[in-house]
Amino acid sequence: MMTGVELIVAALAAAATAGVTSGVQDAYGGLKGLLARRLSGRDRAVRALDARETEPGVWQARLGADLRAAGADSDEQVLAAARAVLAQADPAGTRAGAYTVTTNYGAVGQFHAPVTFHQGPPVPPAPPGTV
Template sequence: MTGVELILAALAAAATAGATSAVQDAYGGLKDLLARRLHGREQAVRRLDGRATDPGVRRARLGEDLQAVGADTDERILTAARAVLAQADPTGARAGVYNVAANYGAVGQFYAPVTFQQGASVPPVSPGTV
């Protein structure tokens, strides 16, 4: 799992994990670190706050912002993201298994690392046509 995927997974987990105080505390710490790192990038801060209308667009653009400011390689941020995942799904975090309830149609148990690609599916090429 890349740093961006880890951070985005933690943000998504905090949004869907329920409002336990431990999850919210861990999420607050992660969000504060990200907001500081994104300082001066107002659109990125708005995306972090969830003010974008389309979640898929938000994830893609926020991922680009996180890479642009080096958040994906910042150990403090990555540690905070792991803490959110550990609080949101302690069993899965220990085992490296993440239960996904809704991710644009992908549902089930996934063993890290997992990458979800969105876009039009490309049909396979018929044998003998290449």
């Protein structure tokens, strides 16, 4: 399973190494545009986005913290654009489920053990004296 940042950097690296096809370039242009808007005001990150890097680890090192801080890693529009790049650049990997994204549902920090998030309507506390 991949995090949102891992999906985005995989898409950036895949686009950089993929052959120049209109499908890949169109999808990459869409992703880059969304990321540029998300990273607005983060000049170092915007410059890194314009780099022609091919290694996911380098993309992660240059952009990872900024992608998280800007909320790009949980932006469904950005994640959909990253999936579209990967679908064009690596259709076999996409069909095989190599780019499955897990989400943290707004949790922040590092987790060093399995964690379960229950997404649903909040359960109101029991009125005093009824438990």
